[in-house]
Amino acid sequence: MEPEAKWNGSSDQVEFSRMSPRSQGFTKLPGQKTCGKSVLLFTFVLLISAALWGTLLFLFITRYQEIVQDLGKLRESCVYHNDSGILTVIGQLQETQLNLKTNVPQLSKTLNKLQEDQTTLKSKASQFSQQLNRFEEDGTAFRSQVLNEKNTATQAREKLQEEIQKLWIEFQRANGSICTKCPENWQVFQKKCYFFGKEPKTWAQAKYACINLQGRLVSIKSREEQVFLNRNANKKGSWIGLRDLDIEGIFLWMDGSSLNYTNWGRGEPNNQGQGEDCVAMRGTSGLWNDANCRGQQDSWICEKLATC
Numbered sequence: 001m002e003p004e005a006k007w008n009g010s011s012d013q014v015e016f017s018r019m020s021p022r023s024q025g026f027t028k029l030p031g032q033k034t035c036g037k038s039v040l041l042f043t044f045v046l047l048i049s050a051a052l053w054g055t056l057l058f059l060f061i062t063r064y065q066e067i068v069q070d071l072g073k074l075r076e077s078c079v080y081h082n083d084s085g086i087l088t089v090i091g092q093l094q095e096t097q098l099n100l101k102t103n104v105p106q107l108s109k110t111l112n113k114l115q116e117d118q119t120t121l122k123s124k125a126s127q128f129s130q131q132l133n134r135f136e137e138d139g140t141a142f143r144s145q146v147l148n149e150k151n152t153a154t155q156a157r158e159k160l161q162e163e164i165q166k167l168w169i170e171f172q173r174a175n176g177s178i179c180t181k182c183p184e185n186w187q188v189f190q191k192k193c194y195f196f197g198k199e200p201k202t203w204a205q206a207k208y209a210c211i212n213l214q215g216r217l218v219s220i221k222s223r224e225e226q227v228f229l230n231r232n233a234n235k236k237g238s239w240i241g242l243r244d245l246d247i248e249g250i251f252l253w254m255d256g257s258s259l260n261y262t263n264w265g266r267g268e269p270n271n272q273g274q275g276e277d278c279v280a281m282r283g284t285s286g287l288w289n290d291a292n293c294r295g296q297q298d299s300w301i302c303e304k305l306a307t308c
């Protein structure tokens with residue numbers, strides 16, 4: 001038979017009215033089997049948790065030590081490399097600074113030498129420039145002198161040729177020849193032939209037009225010759241062989257002769273405006289006027305000796 005359990009509700013103690021021999025000395029509570037399982041389960045979970053925490057703690061400590069060791073190594077490595085690099089750079093900089101300090105006096109000397117050389121070169125350049133200017137002035141003077149000598153030689157040659165022609169004509173006259181021959185379209189007066197140009201020209205153009213005709217711009221030597229020209233010349237104006245191109249106010253004939261006879265108009269020569277260095281003969285009166293050489297006259301008069 002199973003022993004019967006009897007619960008006394010007034011007391012927290014549980015008493016069994018009838019107890020079996022196997023259950024003597026042991027008090028059995030309600031739900032005793034379930035509570036024991038929970039305790040075991042709780043104990044088991046607690047042990048598992050402790051084991052897990054221990055493992056985690058062990059792993060954490062191990063990893064921490066590894067990290068600490070790695071950090072130490074890394075710090076040592078960084079410190080080592082950084083110090084070495086910085087020291088190397090500092091050493092190089094100090095060496096460079098020392099070299100610069102050593103080179104400063106030499107550089108200063110070199111700079112002073114360059115400044116002295118620059119000053120010397122400037123002085124030489126100035127002297128060279130002055131010499132060049134003198135050479136240019138000498139060259140200009142030389143060219144002017146050569147040009148003047150060439151003009152003088154040309155005039156002397158022309159004068160000599162004219163003198164030879166005069167002598168030849170005089171010789172022929174002495175032998176009974178009549179020397180009044182002139183080319184076609186030329187007019188003879190006394191011992192000379194005259195050509196009256198019909199195209200407007202500047203003084204220089206007229207001069208070369210006469211040279212092309214083996215003559216030259218007319219030189220007027222007497223009142224008779226002037227009257228002859230007045231009768232035959234263009235009525236507006238004609239260039240004649242008188243000019244003051246070389247020296248202002250000193251007029252010379254193309255044949256090189258001096259100015260003995262003159263026929264200036266009133267107030268002439270006046271060298272008006274930008275300068276008047278070539279002489280033209282007014283058509284109606286025949287009076288002379290110094291005019292601008294680059295201006296044009298309606299006519300121009302050439303002359304040459306009449307042949308026998």
Ligand SMILES: [Ca+2]
Pocket residue numbers: 244248249271275276277278290
């Ligand atoms: Ca003049």
Ligand SMILES: [Ca+2]
Pocket residue numbers: 268269270271272276289290291
């Ligand atoms: Ca004038």
